[in-house]
Amino acid sequence: QEEVPTWNYIAVHVYGTVKIQTSDELLTSLHALVDKYEQQSEHPVSLNNMSKKTMRQVTGIIGFEIEINDIQAVNKLSQGRSHDHPKIISELEKQGASEKAVAEEMKKRLHE
Known part of the structure; x- marks a missing residue:
């Protein structure tokens, strides 16, 4: 009998209404995100210290928010x-x- 590969996974499906963020909302979210995850770093990065050239890359990011109606967690282990x-x-x-x-x-x- 041959063994057929199978994959284990854990997934969370979030259902809801998506709202695309404005540029200002995106910047606010990015500041909060960077500040949160950099605070324990030995040399924390801040968006406040980024050059204008680097910050222009933000235009390539589409921020969104989800008003959650349902969350379903599934796993196959x-x-x-x-x-x-x-x-x-x-x-x-x-x-x-x-x-x-x-x-x-x-x-x-x-x-x-």
Whole structure:
């Protein structure tokens, strides 16, 4: 019997009404985003210190907001193959960040 590859995943689907941000709204969002994720950095970056040339790249970004009506979370984590989980986890841990995150979630569920 041949083994056919299968892929494990965790996904979140967000449904709602999309609103495209104005240039000012986008800049406000970008400032908040950069400030939040740079605050723990050894040398934090701030949009306030960016050159006009660099900031012109912002015109290539389309910001949006979603008024959420529904959120659906789904996963497929080899539920029918629990006897193979240690091997599957081991193989996922050898790959990229996304695969390692799936492996961590599978480890948590091993003990449930």
